[in-house]
Amino acid sequence: ETGVTQSPTHLIKTRGQQVTLRCSSQSGHNTVSWYQQALGQGPQFIFQYYREEENGRGNFPPRFSGLQFPNYSSELNVNALELDDSALYLCASSLANYGYTFGSGTRLTVV
């Protein structure tokens, strides 16, 4: 059983709307990352948070933003949704020397 939980599991939004995805990781996992995985592709890095500060960002526009909270939970916010934002969004937390553990993901469909 994964120690990373994500909600919701599925979501349908209309183009132009805003969405918030949530992630909760295990105690001690103080680094959380978000990835976008389009169908048939490998996951693409969106950004990473360490101790509530963003400390790395991939090639995603500013309308993708995030937060990390003291209780190790995290949010991914996407504004002005576009059709190409339809994807599986993955949250991953890491523990030293054990790599990244992914949550079950949120499937976002933009129509």
Place this chain on the structure above:
Amino acid sequence: QKEVEQNSGPLSVPEGAIASLNCTYSDRGSQSFFWYRQYSGKSPELIMFIYSNGDKEDGRFTAQLNKASQYVSLLIRDSQPSDSATYLCAVTRGGGTSYGKLTFGQGTILTVHP
């Protein structure tokens, strides 16, 4: 040139055979290398990670790393139908206590037929 490239697949092997999955990467500063398995509609599941040149074995899985050739591979011995999935190679410059961004390949679809 893609940062991480995997053999294009799909790869089909008979049950009991050895499946060989390959990955090359372009960033010579990469320090940590991961193999994930992803079943259809599910999230990636970590199989193995490797940091040092050479082989690392875990049950039926062996990861091989050659930093000079910028090459990492995964061998699956005694392949089972349950091994049928997409295998993702991922690399990062970080290691140990701080991994940083993972860069993934596009994945290789493996099918093990009875």
